[in-house]
Amino acid sequence: MSSLVSFKDVFLEFGDQKILTGASMSIEPDERVCLIGRNGAGKSTLINIINDELVPDEGEVHTRAHLRVSKLQQALPSESNETVFDYIKGGLANLKQLIDTYNTRIEADKQDLRELQDLQHRIEEGGGWNINNQVERILTEMQLPGEKSISELSGGWRRRATLGKALISQPELLLLDEPTNHLDLSAIQWLEDKIYNFQGSILFVTHDRAFMQRLGTRTLELDRAKLRSWPGSYHKYLKDKERLEEEEQKQNALFDKKLEQEETWIRQGLKARRTRNEGRVRALKKMRDEYSQRLKPQQQVRIHIEEGELSGKKIVELYNIDFSYGDHKVIDRLSLKIQRGDRIGLIGNNGVGKSTLIKIILGEITPQSGTVKLGTNLQIASFDQLRKKLDPEKTVAQIVGDGSDYIKLHGKERHVIGYLKGFLFSPKRAMTRAGVLSGGECNRILLAKLFTQPSNLLILDEPTNDLDVETLEVLEDKLGEYNGTLIVVSHDREFLDNVISSTLVFESGNRIVANAGGYSDWLRQGKALQLDEASLKRSKSDKADIEQKRKPTKLSYKLQRELDQLPGQLEVLEKEISDLHQITSDAGFYDKDYEEVKAVMNTLADKEQQLHSLTERWAELEEMQLELVRSET
Template sequence: MAAPAPILAFENLGIVQGSGWLFRNLDIHVGPRDRLALIGRNGAGKTTLMKLIAGSIEADEGRRTIQPGTRVILLEQEPDLRAYKTLLDYVLAGDDAPMEYEADAIADQLGIDLSRDAASASGGERRRAAIVRALAMEPDVLLLDEPTNHLDIAAIEWIEQWLSRFNGAFVVISHDRTFLTRLTKQTLWLDRGAVRRAEIGFGGFDAWTEQVYADEARNAEKLDAKLKLEEHWLLRGVTGRRKRNQGRLTKLVEMRAERASMIGPQGSANLTIGTDDAKTKVVIDAKHISKSFGERPIITDLSLRITRKDRIGIVGANGAGKSTLLKLLTGELEPDAGQIRFAKTMERIVIDQQRSKMAPEKTVRDVLADGGDWIDVQGSRKHVVGYLKEFLFDPNVLDAKVGTLSGGERSRLLLAREFAKPSNLLVLDEPTNDLDLETLDLLQDVIGDYEGTVLIVSHDRDFLDRTVTITLGLDGSGTVDVVAGGYEDWERKRKAAAPKRGGGNRKVQATAPPPPPAPKVKLTFKDQRDYEILPKRIEEIEAGIVRDEKILADPALYSKDFAKFERLTKEIAAARAEKEAAELRWLELAEKVGG
């Protein structure tokens, strides 16, 4: 069966940036039901390419074709709201604006008050308003540039569910690996001025790129040619880090198992340790701490012992108390009850969400080495050029002004500066915003090598799964779940936990989920059976997809067993289609049940 004709395409696309071509001779097509991940390093031109696809900027050469009547909507990273009084004014602006009732329906589900003043709205509120506008406009092709930035996990999961039911096509730029893995079925890889397309979702991206790099290396050897210097260190660094990350994940599993043995009965927040020797030195010791704001409990009766080399992840919805807990654990806030003791030798560095503080007129050299050529990194002296390479910078940026760097590059520069400082407690508040995937690999690399303790607040599920040994989950009631493992482990516990929570950090007994409510209208025997068994079947399909995607993500699979790689790719696609059909069927029956 032939593939459907593209609804949007480019031939020989090219655009000039600065004094040269950003990219040239690109051929791109988008099918009516494509789920495309657009992948590339910071500076590769992903956002520019997205704007070209949207038609909001013109190409310098090439031809854009689009089927008549096709509606293409772009969700930008940073929409300009300066001209609008309220978020609703922004959502309803323009001749092609959605109807207000359509916007209100989506806003209710996303949990955003559109009457909010636009000038004082937070980053998360602005992002939600932009999502409301984009989705309510009923696009045929939806272009999403970092849609999960500034969103909490509940909002991210809502968007995932919406996109899984979306009947059009979408192209997404994102650093959120879990988001990409769950949703995408094809990949566009923008790399060194060229674009490659593969009919695989993001789950197979690493294996695919490893194969491409290996082929390039073989071809270079055959031609007796060397890669350009900047390409050589980049490719070697990226592939080397991925191999090391596999070893680190194995080590992380061992650390989690060791930490789990130190935790008391399941559900208890009192992390006890078997010994107080140097390897398990206590860094933060909190006993029965509580914190409230007015009548609202934020943290209730939490006991927690954090030791050297623990990696602590803090998760929860916006407003659940993550920042409050972080401030308690770092001594910025005093608890209302209980006590916290800190190691006397604690030296901390904090990397928070406000990464725009570096003076734009300073150079990279100024920021890293006070204008010199050498930098002290955790007590060791390194040449600033070599240190820049470790953080994926071209050495030619050494004397560039900070103000000329992209947001992602500024974030990377800040990481490089902060990680050089001597410390034994690292505090990361939403560290993954504005970072590309390769920089996230690098950040995981650095955290894995860090000798001290790490506290991380993040909504990036995959990042937490790859870095933390303990997860602290907040639900907004004051309860703090303490789980040995990452986000996935916390999510598994949360789903298994009884719905009755109560105050404090007491043991939670798992119970079976309640039976489906009795229908308000009489269903046929088949409908009633489908209504009862489909939720379990959907969970089974989802578990199978996750399992197969983990196998598919093995970098060696593509070259070692291509037949298995191809089979799994097809099976995942079929499973996703089955899951989508099952969800639609259950929703139809749920509507009948609800009357």
């Protein structure tokens, strides 16, 4: 089977910046290719070339005839009164054009039967003749409210709508440009599952390494206008690249030694030059050319965090705090102690109160009830506070240096331009206005500014947005060396695992649960609670996650009976859901009558909701029973 897309010796420049130099690559059927590279390397540009939005300066770009390509836009749809139904329908514009062309041709006096047959084949491959039925199918599959306007949807549901629009044309190649940006954890997990089960090829750009590792079957690296393909997963790419770089260093050392010997020979005295071997001279010239074309090591990210004085042992104490926005309660009787050296990650969906808790700690808002006590000798640096101060009219150097050419680090003055080189800003880029920079560059400005401030309490609200992988990894290393206290809000799962030692999980019903370990540890604890009922009952030493009111000495007869019946009910539901999934995974399922498909999908959604509710109820009753066991001991 032929390649879906192929590049051969493709060149592209924007001004004096080379984006692609002699780039060659291909995308094959049924593979998921992860495109990686530094911010500004040209990843989005490459996607635009494939999507026929941009033409390269030189070279050949081939796509398979009538290839169906869909692109998931990086930006979420803006506030709009357009209904979700009409928005999804927009993904079938090409199919509608084919149908219109077919109808025009078939009404013509002279008909080209071969052309009509080709059009009919393409229409059927694209999903068929009834466009509205296809929209309804996607709405049902994605559980989207077709009658609502786009402006009524949250960010996660807008991303769901954009994916529905991209998938409705049944593409053979799906292009994803930073699909997880600004999504919460549950939305990222949903998107990841959906993409994993997509039947077709995918080329995607993301900074989410967990997303890369699960989805990627091949890695395509764009490094200083050069493309290189690496087979296998993201983790395999990292290992293979490290081995290759070690081998290249050895080969380069031997090459450089040989080149030095030849340069010494060519500089010999007059007699030696008269008798020199012209073939050797030509070989030297070739070696010089090869050396000049060698990719030199890239400038590395160098981050330094300015640490303040030692804080007191107690950082923050919250007791019984409540906070609501109108009738919407986000924090309910929370008590929490943060000690010096704690490294806490706040985990939860958008809108559950993570940023509200940070604002309470920073003193930006006051809880409606409860007390907040801050420790002594605190020097707080907050990423979110700085985000509001990014003036688009000022240059990078002006923002980071506060108008001065020098900043203080370790009590010594350092020129701001030299400091910014560590954050990958060239002298020219450091004198550029912030308003024209990319999202990743803006985040690097904020981090550069933040880390000049001496601190012993760092509060970072979504610091990883738009950062490339290299910057992320260096940031993780430096945060790991930080001796102060750290509070982080992030939806980057690997980042959380690498920098925190405990989590506060914002669950449904205003529950805020403390757990030891990182994000993956929390996931494992959740699975253990579901799978190992006996160990949960035996455990008498676990600390309660959140303070609770005193309970009766035993479960009532009614509650105990309900608890005893739940495992059997859960088992039945899981079997029913498994059977329904088997039905929907059948290749011809979505070709059936729309009402039949809708009924099955609605039943599946209802069963999954019942399972979720019963599982939460089972966990609630188990926790109540566990508390009673503890109280008796």
